[in-house]
Amino acid sequence: MKDNSNFSKHLLDWFYNNKREMPWRETKDPYKIWLSEVMLQQTQVNTVRPYYLKFIERFPNIETLAHAEIDEVSKYWEGLGYYSRIRNFHSAVREVRDTYNGIVPSDPEKFLKLKGVGPYTQGAVMSIAFNHKVPAVDGNVYRVFSRLDNDDFDISKPAARRHFEQKVMRVMPDAAGDFNEALMELGATVCTPKAPLCIFCPVMSHCESYMEGNVTERPVKLKKIKKQTEHYKVLVIEKNGKIYIERRPDNGLLQSMWQFPMFHIDTHPDTIEEELNMALHIESTPFMSLKHQFTHLTWHMDVYKAVAIGSVDETNFIEIREKEGYNFPVSMTKIFKKYVDEK
DNA sequence: CATACGTGGCA
DNA sequence: TTGCCAAGTAT
Numbered sequence: 001m002k003d004n005s006n007f008s009k010h011l012l013d014w015f016y017n018n019k020r021e022m023p024w025r026e027t028k029d030p031y032k033i034w035l036s037e038v039m040l041q042q043t044q045v046n047t048v049r050p051y052y053l054k055f056i057e058r059f060p061n062i063e064t065l066a067h068a069e070i071d072e073v074s075k076y077w078e079g080l081g082y083y084s085r086i087r088n089f090h091s092a093v094r095e096v097r098d099t100y101n102g103i104v105p106s107d108p109e110k111f112l113k114l115k116g117v118g119p120y121t122q123g124a125v126m127s128i129a130f131n132h133k134v135p136a137v138d139g140n141v142y143r144v145f146s147r148l149d150n151d152d153f154d155i156s157k158p159a160a161r162r163h164f165e166q167k168v169m170r171v172m173p174d175a176a177g178d179f180n181e182a183l184m185e186l187g188a189t190v191c192t193p194k195a196p197l198c199i200f201c202p203v204m205s206h207c208e209s210y211m212e213g214n215v216t217e218r219p220v221k222l223k224k225i226k227k228q229t230e231h232y233k234v235l236v237i238e239k240n241g242k243i244y245i246e247r248r249p250d251n252g253l254l255q256s257m258w259q260f261p262m263f264h265i266d267t268h269p270d271t272i273e274e275e276l277n278m279a280l281h282i283e284s285t286p287f288m289s290l291k292h293q294f295t296h297l298t299w300h301m302d303v304y305k306a307v308a309i310g311s312v313d314e315t316n317f318i319e320i321r322e323k324e325g326y327n328f329p330v331s332m333t334k335i336f337k338k339y340v341d342e343k
Numbered sequence: 344c345a346t347a348c349g350t351g352g353c354a
Numbered sequence: 355t356t357g358c359c360a361a362g363t364a365t
Contacts, residue, residue: 040361047351047360081349084364118363138361158344161362184361193359194354223345225358253348293356294349330350 001148001171007206008173014202015182020045020189023052030104030129031062031093037124038089038116042082045188051080062104065090066097074256074327083255088116106130119161128177135168136180137161140187146219147191147209156223231265231300235272236287236339237280239308242317243339244276245326253297258326260335265302279309288338292331303335 001007019025022045024036035055039048055076059065065073070090077086092114096104105111106129112122123136135141142155145167153163173179190197198210209215237244237260245258263272273280286302293299318326320340328336 037361042348042360042362043350044352044360079350081351082362084348085362088363116363120362124361136361139359140361181361188361221358227357255348292349293351294347296347297349 001145001206001208004171004206007203008171008179010202010206011182011186012173012175012178015178015185018185018189020185023049023056028129030106030125032056033129034104034121034125035089037121038085039080041085041121043080047080051076062093062096062102066094066102071327075324078327079330079333083257085116087255091115092117104129106132108132108134119165124180127180131175131177133169133172133174133176135165135172136184137164137168138184138187140184140191141168143193143219144183144187144191147196147215148203148207150208150212150214150218152218152220154222155219156221225296227296227298229298229300232262232302233265233267233272234260234262234301234303234335235280235282235306236260236303236335237276237278237306237308239312239314239317242314242319244278244308244317245323246316253294254329256327257329257332259328259332260303262301265300278312280306281309282306287342288335290331290334292334299331301331301335303338305339 022036024032027033036048036052039052058076059068059073070087073090074083074086077083095114096102100110104125106126108122108126111117111126112119120136120138123134126132126134127136141164142160145151145164146153146155149167153160168180168183186202190201196215198204198207198215201207201210204210207215209218235244244261246261248254248257248259250256261272261276263275269280269282272282283305286304288303290301290303291298292301320336323336
C-alpha cells in the first residue's frame with residue numbers, strides 16, 4: 001500500500017458519507033449484530049435483509065430464541081442455505097443463556113468458543129458491538145488488500161486469513177468496528193470482483209494494483225471447485241388427498257430437513273415399494289424434471305406422481321397446507337409448487 | 344490442509 | 355447455459 005498514513009481516515013470518511021441502510025446497523029445489541037453476521041456468511045445483504053427482519057420480529061433477544069425449539073427456529077432459515085448455521089447459532093445462544101447469564105460475552109476468546117463462531121464472526125461482533133481492535137477478514141478484505149498491495153497470495157489457501165489479518169492490523173484505527181465494516185462495504189460496492197468501480201474508490205491513491213493496471217488479476221485464486229452430478233427418481237405419493245414426506249438423516253447434506261422420497265435414478269420399483277413399505281402405482285413418465293445446483297453438487301431429479309394402494313401407515317402423510325409446519329430445502333419447494341399448480 | 348456445506352445473482 | 359462469487363465454519 002502506498003502511503004498508509006491517511007488510508008484509514010479516507011476509508012472511514014467515505015464509509016460515513018455513503019452508509020447504506022441496514023436493519024442491523026440501527027443497533028449495537030450484540031445479539032442482533034451476531035445474528036446478522038451469521039446470516040451474512042457466504043450470503044449477500046439483499047438476500048439476508050428480509051430473513052433478518054422476520055427472525056428478529058419472532059426472536060428479538062437471547063431469551064426468546066433460547067426458549068424456542070430448533071424445528072420452529074429452523075423454519076425462519078428456510079431457503080437461506082448452509083443450515084448448520086442456524087443449528088449452531090441456536091445452540092450457542094442456549095449456551096449464552098445457561099453459561100453467561102444471557103449476556104453475550106465481550107471477551108473475544110470466550111466468544112470464539114461458541115458454536116458456529118469462527119475467526120471472522122469473532123472479529124466482526126467483537127469490533128462492531130464492543131469496538132475491540134480485532135480484524136474481521138472475509139472475502140471482501142482478501143480482495144481489497146490483494147489489490148491495495150498488488151499481492152498475489154493465493155486466497156484459496158487457508159493461510160490467507162492470517163496473512164490478511166496482519167495487513168488489517170497494520171492500519172487499524174481506534175474506530176475498529178466502523179473500519180472493519182468500511183473495508184467490507186468497500187469490497188461489496190466499489191472494489192467488486194468483476195468490473196470494480198475504481199474511479200469512485202476513496203482509496204484509489206493508495207492502490208498499487210490500480211497504479212499497475214492489473215486490478216482484474218487480483219486477488220489470485222488458484223483452486224477450482226469440482227462439481228459432482230447425481231441423478232434421482234423422486235416420488236410424490238398420494239393417499240386420500242394427502243402426500244408422503246420423510247425426514248432426511250441427522251447428518252450431512254440438508255440435515256434433518258423434510259423431502260419427498262428420493263432414490264437413485266435406476267432403482268427398481270420393487271425396491272422402492274420395499275424400502276417405503278408401501279404398495280404403489282407409479283406413473284410411467286415424470287410430471288417434472290429439474291436440475292438443482294449446489295456449490296459442490298448437481299442434482300438431476302425426475303419427479304413422478306404415485307398413489308399408495310391398500311392399507312398404509314399414514315403417519316408421514318400430510319395435507320398440502322400442513323407443509324408450513326415442516327422445513328423443506330428449495331429443491332422440494334420447487335416440486336411442491338409445480339405439483340400444486342397442476343391441481 | 345482439504346473438503347462438505349445452500350442458494351441466488353450475474354455475465 | 356455454465357461457472358463464479360457472496361459479511362465462513364466444522365471436521
